[in-house]
Amino acid sequence: MQTDSSFTFVLFGGTGDLSMRKILPALYEAHRAGGMLADSGKIVAVARHAADRGEYIQWVNEHVKPHVSKNGVDETAWSSFLERIEFVKIDLGNPEDFALLRDAVKDLPGIRVFYLATGPSLFVPICRALASVGLNENARIVLEKPLGYDLKSSNAINDAVGEIFAEEQIYRIDHYLGKEPVQNLLALRFGNALFEPLWRREWVESIQITIAEELGVEARGDFYDNTGALRDMVQNHLLQLLSIVAMEPPHSMDSDSVRDEKLRVLRALKPINPLDIGKVAVRGQYHSGVIRGTAVPAYATEPGVKPNSTTETFVALKVEIENWRWAGVPFFLRTGKRLADRVAEIVVNFRAVPHSALGASALRAGANRLVIRLQPNETIRLYCLAKQPGEGMNLASVHLDLAFDQFFREGQMEAYQRLLLDVINGRLALFVRRDEQEAAWRWVEPILNEWKASNKPPKPYAAGTWGPAAASAMLAQHGTCWLEEEN
Incomplete structure (x- = not known):
């Protein structure tokens, strides 16, 4: 997947667990693959638990590396990935600090993506603070779950965010x-x-x-x-x-x-x-x-x-x-x-045949089934009946496998990697409306x-x-x- 889409990816909660385990590793994998992220694309981490960029990069080296590629870290790719990262120290509870963010991103290229890897109580204050400094234009906002506690609180968040960002700018993420x-x-x-x-x-x-x-x-x-x-x-x-x-x-x-x-x-x-x-x-x-x-x-x-x-x-x-x-x-x-x-x-149990000329074994449960495994191993397996070798018509359950890691030579794309690329490239199909x-x-x-x-x-x-x-x-x-x- 080649892209020329320039971007500035602003990560709120930049020192949080989700950023360390999922978001930054996914962006690194896209960077390492080559061609998935525009060369001019920048990542701007926002947090208050690091003093400056140097301390933040040290934090990333310590907490992100253990969660990247199963085959280990490509040090050359890792070094060039870190060059994409900038850091802005902000207290999210102080709207005046967002002027610092505005100044940090004003000259950076492309679409702005604001990823809110924070608690839902901060979604509305962050969106309002972004609007107060004019950062809601030419932008996309990514909201993590949970979005509210019930229908009323969910609507309240959506109403407030919707006053600042149009629906086509809002990416409600569900990594499954x-x-x-x-x-x-x-x-x-x-x-x-x-x-x-x-x-x-x-x-x-x-x-x-x-x-x-x-x-x-x-x-x-x-x-x-x-x-x-x-x-x-x-x-x-x-x-x-x-x-x-x-x-x-x-x-x-x-x-x-x-x-x-x-x-x-x-x-x-x-x-x-x-x-x-x-x-x-x-x-x-x-x-x-x-x-x-x-x-x-x-x-x-x-x-x-x-x-x-x-x-x-x-x-x-x-x-x-x-x-x-x-x-x-x-x-x-x-x-x-x-x-x-x-x-x-996901297990799809098909009905047994309405009449079996092959004996009772053709009517047993589980003989006709599709199993779609999402984790830990991503496979699709179709179960059906076949004759056992030897004398007589004795049936046994067999399966046809689609094991992605064996059939396709290129590595699979992790869920967060796919979804983050979709945000950068403006594809909404895999996000919740x-x-x-x-x-x-x-x-x-x-x-x-x-x-x-x-x-x-x-x-x-x-x-x-x-x-x-x-x-x-x-x-x-x-x-x-x-x-x-x-x-």
């Missing part, structure tokens, strides 16, 4: 949309005649979408205890993945065509009756347990977590889409912390409100397991199970 298998899901569906006729209620029995983490809340206890898994993962990541899986074919891959179809899915989500929430929504909280031989503490004893906290660290949902393509097909969504494995995957976000919050809110009103504690589960037993029971009621339970 930048993952290679998600992009390949679109290619498989809309580039091949094989899948599209099967991608509907007549041939799909159920769909599972899982984002599981082995880690706990780490150093984010204060944030997480006021957020929980439903806000942190379901409202954005899981519903965005669901909309990609279930969307109708767009007439083109331009930004609004893709996002229009995703929005139609979100608006077609069947509202959950508060009386049914106990049947279709499971919330859990991890207790102490063992993960890969290491004992880990209970959520309630993690640093920053309130004693006797009722915040959920696990959510499983049964979701339905009220349209002709998907009516009656259950979508099972699941996410949690301190689970048995780190995995993100405001009406999408509102539709997601509108669907999630009744669940949040019912959980708050009922005041029932989350169901406990031991760290290192796959969550509360109720999540498995919910699927059993529909004659199915989670993928790892079947295996």
